[in-house]
Amino acid sequence: MDTAEADRLTAQYPLGELLNEGKTKKIYQVKNNTGLVILVSKDNITAGDGAKHSVIPEKGALSNETACSVFRFLKKCGVRVAFVEQDSANSFVAHKCAMLPYEVVVRREAHGSYCKRYPHVTKGELFPQLLVEIFLKTKDRKWGVHTLPCDDPLLSHVRETESIRLYNPTQPMYAQKPFLSLHEMEVFRDEEEWKLFPHMRRVAQDFFLMLEKAWALEGGRLVDFKVEFGLDDFGNLLLADVIDNDSWRVLENNSHIDKQLYRDGSTLKDVGAAYRRVAEITRHFHVPQQQIILWRGSEKDDNAAYFSALGPWSSLVSVVTCSTHKEPERSVVALNSLVHKVPDSVVIAHIGKSNGAGPTLSALSTVPVITVPALINDFPLDLWSSVRTPHDAPVMTVLSPGNAVLAALQILSARNPAIYAYLRADIERRRVAPYQL
DSSP, rough: HHHHHHHHHHHHEEEEEEEEEEEEEEEEEEEEEEEEEEEEEEEEEETTTTTTTETTTTHHOOOOOOOOHHHHHHHHHHHBBHHHHHHHEEEEEEEOOOESSEEEEEEEEOOHHHHHHTTTTTOOOOOOOOHHHEEEEETHHHHHHHHTTTSSSEEEEGGTTTTTEEEEESGGGGOOSSSEEGGGGTTTTTTTGHHHHHHHHHHHHHHHHHHHHHHTTEEEEEEEEEEEEEEEOOOOOEEEEEEEESSSEEEEEEEEEEEEHHHHTOOOHHHHHHHHHHHHHHTTOOEEEEEEEEEEESTOOOOHHHHHHHHHGGEEEEEEEOOTTTOHHHHHHHHHHHHOOSEEEEEEEEETTOOHHHHHHHHTOOOEEEEOOOOTTOOOOGHHHHHHHHHTOOEOOOOOOHHHHHHHHHHHHHOOOHHHHHHHHHHHHSSSSOOOO
């Protein structure tokens, strides 16, 4: 950020009243704007609920850079976040939220306190379905009039009895009962707040999946993270607070590059180097430009089923209406032009009265081509003209328009974290038995 830009942002977002200060950040009101706040990251790093504390030079700037990169990436994925923009090396501007008193933890592998609660589970065990846990954020072992045996207890919401049950997060679950059971209204701000629990679980899973793929594309492995939510002035649930290198566990070449290094006693120099590495990697998180080329032979070929199956991804579609039999040269020009503009493409060929377009387009391009055969009642064996293709025509054949769209999205999801999250979330919710408290 150059000096002129820094001066502009300082003038646009002047620092106002200090609203809150935690172990690793400060939150200020933006002067003369009650709807915005500024989150300033500190050089502090802590572990064990603050029992271990150190200062790492530039840690605040590195954490802030990571958080801003992650929020910008999630916004491009279509996620609702409180983040507005970065305004300095150590801070960013966000919408002011009514923060919810929960930490939502999403796990792909068993690490940390989960292994203490379930000692029979091997560290690093993979969860084929993401596991989501919710913890009640507390301070000084207090919640209202209640004194607690620990801070940030594991929370279980039992809607049938309108109760919130709290567990010690460091003790085996098989050996404990809830140490406290609260009525919902001892925790909730209003009687409808219980509806936020399934919402928070669902969107936290979606956020995790986006970041899981983003890390995978950079050679890392996201194994868990914790996030916090807030409500804006319109009651919308927003991802708030920060997501930085204190918020997750990430492995590169099976070695931690996150706060776990500090917990495990690594030197501050090595911890600082890991934070610098993460800030550099997250800068590359992005959503690629992609397209699905929906090819039809004439205006009579109905593509409604494809757009219906695409759902939120219909904006990726470029429709071509061109007969590869009658206008072969125009077909070649159209295909080359579209792929030249957006190389990361998939073609779906649906031609009402012929199966020749798919193999032909496949032979003329390096992009994947999926053909949906024209199975006319009088000629059901026409399917074989899409399956028995000549050499160097590697077309894929799918009978269902919906499955053709799904196949195209799966191909694109290999490089697109947003599409990956969309597809993977559906698979996890419908196919794998959940791990639940």
